[in-house]
Amino acid sequence: MKFEAVTIKDIAKALGVSTSTVSRALRDSYEISPETKQMVIECAERLNYRPNPIAQSLKEKRTRSIGVVVCEIANNFFSQIINGIESIAYDKGYNVIISQSHESYEREIMDLQYLTSRSVDGLLISLSTETSDVSHLKALNEKGLPIVLFDRVSSEINAPSVVIDNFKGAYEATEHLILNGYRRIAAISNSEFLSISNERIAGYKQALENYGIAVDPQLIKHCFYGGMIYSEIEEAVNELMILKEKPDAVFTASDKLTTGCLKTIKRRGLRVPEEIAIIGFSNTEIAELIEPHLSVIRQPALEMGQSAIQLLLQQIESKRPITQIEKRVLSPELILGASSLPRKLS
Amino acid sequence: MKFEAVTIKDIAKALGVSTSTVSRALRDSYEISPETKQMVIECAERLNYRPNPIAQSLKEKRTRSIGVVVCEIANNFFSQIINGIESIAYDKGYNVIISQSHESYEREIMDLQYLTSRSVDGLLISLSTETSDVSHLKALNEKGLPIVLFDRVSSEINAPSVVIDNFKGAYEATEHLILNGYRRIAAISNSEFLSISNERIAGYKQALENYGIAVDPQLIKHCFYGGMIYSEIEEAVNELMILKEKPDAVFTASDKLTTGCLKTIKRRGLRVPEEIAIIGFSNTEIAELIEPHLSVIRQPALEMGQSAIQLLLQQIESKRPITQIEKRVLSPELILGASSLPRKLS
DNA sequence: TTGTAAGCGTTATCAT
DNA sequence: ATGATAACGCTTACAA
Numbered sequence: 001m002k003f004e005a006v007t008i009k010d011i012a013k014a015l016g017v018s019t020s021t022v023s024r025a026l027r028d029s030y031e032i033s034p035e036t037k038q039m040v041i042e043c044a045e046r047l048n049y050r051p052n053p054i055a056q057s058l059k060e061k062r063t064r065s066i067g068v069v070v071c072e073i074a075n076n077f078f079s080q081i082i083n084g085i086e087s088i089a090y091d092k093g094y095n096v097i098i099s100q101s102h103e104s105y106e107r108e109i110m111d112l113q114y115l116t117s118r119s120v121d122g123l124l125i126s127l128s129t130e131t132s133d134v135s136h137l138k139a140l141n142e143k144g145l146p147i148v149l150f151d152r153v154s155s156e157i158n159a160p161s162v163v164i165d166n167f168k169g170a171y172e173a174t175e176h177l178i179l180n181g182y183r184r185i186a187a188i189s190n191s192e193f194l195s196i197s198n199e200r201i202a203g204y205k206q207a208l209e210n211y212g213i214a215v216d217p218q219l220i221k222h223c224f225y226g227g228m229i230y231s232e233i234e235e236a237v238n239e240l241m242i243l244k245e246k247p248d249a250v251f252t253a254s255d256k257l258t259t260g261c262l263k264t265i266k267r268r269g270l271r272v273p274e275e276i277a278i279i280g281f282s283n284t285e286i287a288e289l290i291e292p293h294l295s296v297i298r299q300p301a302l303e304m305g306q307s308a309i310q311l312l313l314q315q316i317e318s319k320r321p322i323t324q325i326e327k328r329v330l331s332p333e334l335i336l337g338a339s340s341l342p343r344k345l346s
Numbered sequence: 347m348k349f350e351a352v353t354i355k356d357i358a359k360a361l362g363v364s365t366s367t368v369s370r371a372l373r374d375s376y377e378i379s380p381e382t383k384q385m386v387i388e389c390a391e392r393l394n395y396r397p398n399p400i401a402q403s404l405k406e407k408r409t410r411s412i413g414v415v416v417c418e419i420a421n422n423f424f425s426q427i428i429n430g431i432e433s434i435a436y437d438k439g440y441n442v443i444i445s446q447s448h449e450s451y452e453r454e455i456m457d458l459q460y461l462t463s464r465s466v467d468g469l470l471i472s473l474s475t476e477t478s479d480v481s482h483l484k485a486l487n488e489k490g491l492p493i494v495l496f497d498r499v500s501s502e503i504n505a506p507s508v509v510i511d512n513f514k515g516a517y518e519a520t521e522h523l524i525l526n527g528y529r530r531i532a533a534i535s536n537s538e539f540l541s542i543s544n545e546r547i548a549g550y551k552q553a554l555e556n557y558g559i560a561v562d563p564q565l566i567k568h569c570f571y572g573g574m575i576y577s578e579i580e581e582a583v584n585e586l587m588i589l590k591e592k593p594d595a596v597f598t599a600s601d602k603l604t605t606g607c608l609k610t611i612k613r614r615g616l617r618v619p620e621e622i623a624i625i626g627f628s629n630t631e632i633a634e635l636i637e638p639h640l641s642v643i644r645q646p647a648l649e650m651g652q653s654a655i656q657l658l659l660q661q662i663e664s665k666r667p668i669t670q671i672e673k674r675v676l677s678p679e680l681i682l683g684a685s686s687l688p689r690k691l692s
Numbered sequence: 693t694t695g696t697a698a699g700c701g702t703t704a705t706c707a708t
Numbered sequence: 709a710t711g712a713t714a715a716c717g718c719t720t721a722c723a724a
Contacts, residue, residue: 007701018711023703033709050463054409055701057400058716065443073432079425086419086446095464097411097441100432117396118441259631284630285605353717364695369719379693401717404700 006049015043026051057119065095066312067115069125071103072228077255077283077301078126081150084305085124092313094121103225105130112136122146122312127154129191129225146315150308153195160315162307162328166196169297169332170203170253173279176295176334177249178211182277186219186240186247188233188257190226197222200253200281219247227256230263237264249273252280258296259284281332294337300330352395361389372397403465411441412658413461415471417449418574423601423629423647424472427496430651431470438659440467449571451476458482468492468658473500475537475571492661496654499541506661508653508674512542515643515678516549516599519625522641522680523595524557528623532565532586532593534579534603536572543568546599546627565593573602576609583610595619598626604642605630627678640683646676 008022015022017036025032025040032040043049057063068085070078082098089096097115101108108128115123123145125137134154141147141159149161170187177185187204190197205215221236223229233256240247252258258280262272270276272294282296307328354368361368363382371378371386378386389395403409414431416424428444435442443461447454454474461469469491471483480500487493487505495507516533523531533550536543551561567582569575579602586593598604604626608618616622618640628642653674 005701009701019701020703020712021710023701024710027703031709036709052404052701053464054400054403055716056703058398058404058700058718059702059704061716063400072429073419074422074425074429076420076422079420082444083418083420083446086444090445090460095443095445095460098428098432098444099436099441100429114436114441118399263631285609351717355717365718366696366720367694369717370694373719377693382693398717401700402719404702404717405719407700 005052006044006047007052008049010047011040011043011049014047015039062121063119064093065097065118065120066122066124066309066316067111067118067120068096068098069101069108069111069115069123070098071101071126071128073098073100075256077151077299080283080301081126081305081308084302084307085309086305088306088309088313094313101128101131103129103228105133109136112140116140116145120145122148122316124148124150124308124312126150127152127194129194132193146312148308148312148315150304151196155195158325160311160326160328162304162311162330164196164299164304165329165331166199167203167206169281169299169334170200170251171207172203172332172334173251173281173295173297174204174207175211177251177277177279178207178213180277182249183213184216184219184245184248185213186221186250187253188221188223188236188250188261188280189253190222190257191224192222194226197253204251204253218243223257226254227260230260233257233260234264234267237261237268241268241270247276249277249279252278254281255283255299258282296335296337298333298335300332304330351398352390352393353398354395356393357386357389357395360393361385408467409465410439411443411464411466412468412470412655412662413457413464413466414442414444415447415454415457415461415469416444417447417472417474419444419446421602423645426629426647427472427651427654430648430653431655432651434652434655434659440659447474447477449475449574451479455482458486462486462491466491468494468662470494470496470654470658472496473498473540475540475574478539492658494654494658494661496650497542501541504671506657506672506674508650508657508676510542510645510650511675511677512545513549513552515627515645515680516546516597517553518549518678518680519597519627519641519643520550520553521557523597523623523625524553524559526623528595529559530562530565530591530594531559532567532596533599534567534569534582534586534596534607535599536568536603537570538568540572543599550597550599564589569603572600573606576606579603579606580610580613583607583614587614587616593622595623595625598624600627601629601645604628642681642683643678644681645678650676 008019011022012019022040025037073079086096097120099111101111105128108131134156137157141157147159149159153161153163174185187201189201208215223232223236225232227233250261252261261278265272265276272278279295281299283299283301311326354365357368358365368386371383372390419425432442443466445457447457451474454477480502483503487503493505495505497509499507499509520531533547535547554561569578569582571578573579596607598607607624611618611622618624625641627645629645629647657672
């Protein structure tokens with residue numbers, strides 16, 4: 001693999017045949033006699049021959065590698081997605097090149113440039129918070145690069161996508177709080193420019209409305225960097241807690257926001273849920289860890305990764321461009337804490 | 347990048363020069379006149395030329411990509427390490443191909459085969475729990491593949507490594523419990539075949555001894571899959587809790603074990619730390635989340651990733667084999683919970 | 693200073 | 709059924 005590197009030439013030489021014969025034999029071509037095939041295969045094994053994927057790529061104009069862009073790897077939700085992606089990629093003989101946007105538009109552009117210069121066969125991407133202009137992706141897509149968007153998507157790009165049913169998740173979370181007696185429910189969400197964010201806030205509002213609770217704009221907070229910067233959340237929570245009419249519960253719209261919010265609440269010495277209840281999207285183990293009564297909305301992250309790469313490989317491997325753009329919607333799951341959320345007492 | 351793909355040939359044709367001139371001009375060779383250079387560079391820009399890394403790799407016999415093998419991506423400790431690796435790799439123009447062993451020896455072998463067949467320029471690996479025989483790695487290393495081991499290492503391989511000072515971390519954790527009045531301290535660690543595990547247990551034992559507390563083998567538990575399989579931890583905790591003399595505290599030797607242990611303890615309805623105190627290695631945010639008084643040993647994961655890839659690139663880029671095998675040891679940090687661990691009351 | 697040509701390892705198109 | 713040969717895009721002796 002490093003110093004020697006057996007090639008088909010070596011096999012050809014050893015066997016006194018031509019390289020094309022070797023190549024064909026190894027690819028099990030019909031025009032090679034069984035005996036020769038046998039011979040070649042044996043020799044290849046003996047010499048421990050491994051085809052050079054670089055050379056193959058050069059010839060075949062495909063690299064069997066796919067690019068993935070997420071905001072952060074060290075984020076439970078995304079690392080679980082990557083896990084799903086990797087598992088399928090591995091099985092299908094593709095490799096995965098991961099890069100992070102760190103929620104920066106510029107970095108996202110750089111990543112894309114990098115990945116395409118690496119000639120990936122396809123791209124899986126979840127947009128950065130800062131990304132509002134998606135023309136770079138549109139251009140790539142129109143040039144023929146297969147793309148699948150996941151989680152943070154944009155309707156402007158004509159590519160398949162996999163998303164969570166954010167509305168539903170948020171609705172159920174909020175409803176759960178309402179059914180347990182909470183009335184003054186705050187919401188902390190991501191940047192309002194993010195697709196996921198609005199859907200979640202919409203679900204939250206809908207639940208309130210359906211139960212006849214007025215939506216109070218003061219209770220809705222947006223964190224532009226969605227918790228990547230902790231101080232953002234801290235500030236949001238602090239602002240909520242100095243309102244004349246404090247919230248009695250809070251719905252957090254992402255994994256990071258949930259943990260960040262909890263952290264702040266704990267730091268402020270507030271008791272959960274006596275002083276303030278909390279429910280949110282979460283893929284960490286906090287549900288079982290923090291308090292037995294804590295319920296969460298779990299996003300099917302692994303499944304999202306698997307779906308995304310399946311859609312991508314499908315697109316890559318079927319030559320002709322897909323006409324029907326598929327959009328998969330996965331359902332989040334309301335996971336009740338060990339003893340559920342206790343009904344509000346006051 | 348996909349359908350058209352501008353090559354140096356196109357530039358050459360457009361300018362009426364040879365491809366070698368173009369190539370040399372782009373690489374800023376001294377033998378090309380400034381005017382020609384200027385011309386070529388402008389033309390390249392105009393046509394939006396991007397060099398084909400595949401072709402370059404084939405020629406230069408290096409891919410500018412490095413392989414990473416970890417047990418699980420969706421593990422906070424490792425995803426933080428990968429974050430560190432990726433950050434440096436990105437800056438230096440390398441790409442990172444990640445694969446997971448899922449703690450399986452066979453899978454690790456497959457990963458290695460895959461990565462080397464992909465002709466990575468170097469390898470970063472943290473051994474799987476099941477790996478006791480490292481001859482596959484030795485062979486690769488001796489063949490000239492630059493390797494750096496991290497976290498779970500093996501002294502049998504003649505390669506640089508980056509590790510945490512596990513002994514120290516475990517010692518300090520245990521000491522912290524002792525100083526707060528705990529005496530019957532259990533330890534839950536990874537497989538006893540793992541380098542990190544023994545060092546941690548050794549630190550734990552040393553602390554007990556230094557404070558005149560007898561080591562009770564009954565209180566030491568090993569989880570072979572280190573928490574990847576939750577039931578392992580559950581069982582370990584359960585076994586501890588049915589002892590005639592129950593532990594009053596537990597030291598957990600890894601991130602997964604810490605969260606898993608907490609989860610079990612919460613499930614059993616035990617109060618922390620009144621009924622049982624806990625301290626352990628952790629890179630998740632639980633310290634601030636669970637209980638304000640919970641202290642943890644934080645491992646410098648990001649730094650570990652950065653160190654590892656730096657050592658690797660150093661090895662890759664300096665042609666001649668390194669004579670001095672460097673072994674970096676990073677210090678873990680004892681992070682006290684908001685109000686520290688309360689002194690045991692009983 | 694620039695061009696020609698060989699070569700990296702493979703596959704594919706011709707012949708034979 | 710097999711062998712020469714060209715080609716993929718790029719780099720680099722070697723010529724000129």
